[in-house]
Amino acid sequence: MARSYRDITDAELAVMQVLWERGESSIRQICHVLYPGGGPSQYATVQKLLERLEAKDFVYRDRTQQVHLFRPALGREELIGRRLRSLAEQLCGGSLTPLLTHLVKTKALTPQERAELRALIEQSENTPRRRGSKG
Amino acid sequence: MARSYRDITDAELAVMQVLWERGESSIRQICHVLYPGGGPSQYATVQKLLERLEAKDFVYRDRTQQVHLFRPALGREELIGRRLRSLAEQLCGGSLTPLLTHLVKTKALTPQERAELRALIEQSENTPRRRGSKG
DNA sequence: GACAAGTAAGACAAATTGTCTTAGGGTGGT
């Protein structure tokens, strides 16, 4: 089993972005977005990227039709979470708290954002902590 | 001018962690931490990593003494900020807000953390928004 | 049965990354 833990690369991410926007798509359709007016070379590039994404379990491939269809196996939010966790792993001893703190301290908040944040914190108050989730 | 924008790699990060903990250090001192009982090869590795870190402006090198001394040119917090921004750039159209939201929504907060967060939000209320900082 | 479009497989160079070797310089002890 290939190491599925490897991250999404830049070119692969571009493909994912198209899938997130368009939903299930064929290679051809993705090509039209990424390389408008592109030829067979660009088509093959996208094909290869999707092959790698599938190997890493980041997209599902529907082979039932003649023309294969691809759809994301993880959403943008999940990827964000994954990257945040990886960042925390490397720089914060695995804890997400320093990231949260950093953002609140650093980022200039609009009054609206402040209100939304407060609301979210309220909300999380009612949500019981999930077992095993660590700080 | 070498592209100084390139990020810190894993091995380089290990060196940075030592510098953040110990402060200004010589190659030898870093070696003792990273490769206890290591030989000349390991020494050379650390040497090369520091050379690359210097080229990328992530450490300062004090050449006034016989034995050069190195100290971090950016702190852990700064690196965190840099990576968060890069993440936002790639996945959130440059805005840090989705990261903040994601963390608050996802992460299970202890009552204490909730309190601290609220305090930080309060605090940021008094701090005027910095010019040019974007959402 | 030939063509168009698709899939499958892999070649390829460039860049990155971690590691190691070698050469040379200055210092101190004897």
Next chain:
DNA sequence: ACCACCCTAAGACAATTTGTCTTACTTGTC
């Protein structure tokens, strides 16, 4: 003076990654 030692400087090296492209084969359609 000489030697041993520790340091810096420079670069060799293989493994891996990454984006791109070529080629060969398959299949449905007119």
